[in-house]
Amino acid sequence: MDSRFDDAVLAGDGFRLSPLGEGDVEDVTSACRDETTQRWLPLPKPYTADAARGFIQEMAPEMHTSGAGLVRRIEIAGxxxxxxxxxxxxxLVRQTEIGYWVAPWARGRGLAGKASRVLSDWAMSDQGMARVVIQCATGNKASQKAAESxxxxHEGVARSAGLVHSGRVDLAVYSKIASDLHLA
Ligand SMILES: CC(C)(COP(=O)(O)OP(=O)(O)OC[C@H]1O[C@@H](n2cnc3c(N)ncnc32)[C@H](O)[C@@H]1OP(=O)(O)O)[C@@H](O)C(=O)NCCC(=O)NCCS
Known part of the structure; x- marks a missing residue:
């Protein structure tokens, strides 16, 4: 089996998961400057257009080619x-982890949960993963709801396992395993 995810475009109900492109710099910059995004993710602060360019042009491709993961934009109508x-x-263990943010202009429609379902199910049914994890700060209720949806x-709490700008946080640990796919 390949130690790299397929560079796939995935379709969800009313959205697509597709590769980031040069045209996303402005939207990524704006979404990563958002107060809620900055509260829960240890992103560069202030978040600049150069940081977005580096993420899109270097970090995301490197994640794919190294086998570490796969970055997709959640896209609605382009x-x-x-x-x-x-x-x-x-x-080796066939385990991977999902991370996400939703842009302020698209929140409130459960997109993170819907996209996580599509991506985790594909990772297991198509890409050979046996276990997918989501970890979020115990205070981040929207993210916990997304994982549940x-x-x-919910497996438990990893104490002091996360880092946000305000300091260390406990992480709520969620998982989906291959046999869970048959439960839905
Ligand atoms: C977490 C995040 C991705 C969720 O975005 P989303 O998919 O648009 O989520 P929604 O706004 O639709 O909310 C999902 C659920 O959480 C609930 N929720 C939202 N904000 C909440 C809050 N502050 N407290 C409690 N519940 C909240 C919503 O009511 C909804 O509940 P429902 O499923 O019962 O309807 C988004 O808030 C975000 O980008 N946050 C900043 C980055 C981040 O936290 N990333 C995850 C790091 S682990």
Missing amino acids: RLCGVIDLKNTDW AGFI
Whole structure:
């Protein structure tokens, strides 16, 4: 089996998961400057257009070619509405982790949960993963709801396992395993 995800475009109900492009710099910059995004993700602060360019042109392609993961834009009618990725992939254990943010202009429609369901199900049914994890700060209720709505099961809390700008946080750990796919 390849130790790299297919560079696939995935279709969801009313959205697509597709590769980021040069045209996304402005939207990524704006979404990553957002207060809620900055609260829960340890992104560069202030977040500049150069940071967005580096993410799109270097970090995302490197994640794919190294086998570490896959970065997709969450797209509705051609507009970037968020970013979701597979990361920290262990090809021996066949485990990977999902991370996401949804742009302020697209929140409130459950997009993170819907995109996580599509990406995790594909990672297991098509790409050989046996386990997908989502970890979010225990205070990040919207993210926990997203994980639950994507069919992930709460496993417990990893103490002091995360870092945000305000300091260390406990992480709620969620997982979906291959046998869960048959439950839905
Ligand atoms: C987490 C995030 C991706 C969710 O975006 P989304 O998919 O648009 O989520 P929604 O706004 O539709 O909210 C999902 C659920 O959480 C609930 N929710 C939203 N904000 C909430 C809050 N502050 N407290 C409690 N519940 C909240 C919503 O009511 C909704 O509940 P429902 O499923 O019962 O209807 C988005 O808030 C975000 O980008 N946050 C910043 C980055 C981030 O936290 N990334 C994840 C790091 S682990």
